[in-house]
Amino acid sequence: MYRFRPRVLVDVSNIDMSTSMLGYPISAPIMIAPTAMHKLAHPKGEIATAKAAAACNTIMIVSFMSTCTIEEVASSCNAVRFLQIYVYKRRDVTAQIVKRAEKAGFKAIVLTVDVPRLGRREADIKNKMISPQLKNFEGLVSTEVRPNEGSGVEAFASSAFDASLSWKDIEWLRSITKLPILVKGLLTREDALKAVEAGVDGIVVSNHGARQLDYSPATITVLEEVVHAVKGRIPVLLDGGVRRGTDVFKALALGAQAVLIGRPIVYGLAAKGEDGVKKVIDMLKNEFEITMALSGCPTIDDVTRNHVRTENERIKSML
Incomplete structure (x- = not known):
């Protein structure tokens, strides 16, 4: 557990939370993580989420498994979007979606790499979860798989996702798009080094919402390992477990350039649509701003590793 080491008697009368990601300015280092099927939470689905992102001046990463098409999301507002x-x-299915995203003005591709197979999601199995036909894939593949037993989502993923995917396929992805490529789902130093060697443009430290592999670490506990391996060569983002502005501060202190928010966005969407998503982002920004002020950090650049420490580090400092 990380505790704060705040600085006092610092002029924090003007707090600047703004930063940028891949050159695109955002109001705070808080971005919207890719989560599937937003129409299960609200009738306007990803369009409502995208409009909230635009209003809050942040970046939305639209899920491959969205319930609104890439083109519908792109035409709804002027938010910066990654896919x-x-x-x-x-x-050919992946290639067509990527080319459509590029044409629609998406600014980057985020490749999820921790799902060679779907994890054992027992709630989905018990509920016999069925994916709706996702509009991005109409005329390409059917996502409405209905097995006699278990999860339809698992059955679809097993039939559709390429379990042979490897680092050499980054080169294939590069061959079909000029957009920057980030990889999402890394948890180790070894994979971070391979990502840099493969020439990706960013890393998202993620355990897929802790739904893929039991006993995977909390992402905050491995963030520094990845940051140290990367050595500032490409941006590192943190995904998973961010629920407070204090969590955002910890992530930045440990070397992340930004955090991704998943479940809280869907909660806000389900509660109140676009306004609910804006409320979630505004709450996190407000908490983060207060944390910066109380820690003596008027800008993002002022947040450093010296602002947090573990109990072991505290004890060692006294020896």
């Missing part, structure tokens, strides 16, 4: 993708066994 999260999986690589399908039918590479």
Whole structure:
């Protein structure tokens, strides 16, 4: 657990939370993580989420498994958007979606790499979860898989996702798009080094919402390992477990350039649509601003590793 080491008698009369990601300015280092099927939470789905992102001046990463099309989301507002993708066994499906995203003005591709197979999601199995037909794939593949037993989502993923995906496929992805490529789902130093060697443009430290592999670490506990491996060569983002502005501050102190918010966004969307998503982001920004002020950090650049420490570090400092 990380505790704060605040600085006092610092002029914090003007707090500047603004930063940028891949050159795109955002109001705070808080971005919207890719989460699937927003229409299950609200009738306006990803369009409502995108409009909230635009209003809050942040970046939305639209899920490959969205319930609104890429084009619908792109035409709804002027938010900066990245597209999260999986690589399908039918590479032409992935290639078509990527090209559509590029044409629609998306600014980056976020490749999820921690789902060679779907984890055992027992709630989905018990509920016999069925994915609706996702509009991005109309005329390409059917996502409405209905097995006799278990999860339809798992059955679809097993039939569609390419389990042979490897680091050499980054080169294939580069061959079909000029957009920057981030990889999402890394938890180790070894994979961070491979990502840098593969020439990706950013890393998202993520355990897929702790839904893929039991006993995977909390992302905050491995963030520094990845940051140290990367050595500032590419941006590192943190995904997972961010629920307070204090969590955002900790992530930045440990070397992340920004955090991604998933579940809280969907909660806000379900509660009150676009306004609910804006409320969630505004709450996090407000908490983060207060944390910066109380820690003696008027700007993002002032947040350093010296502002947090573990109990072991505290004890060692006294020896």
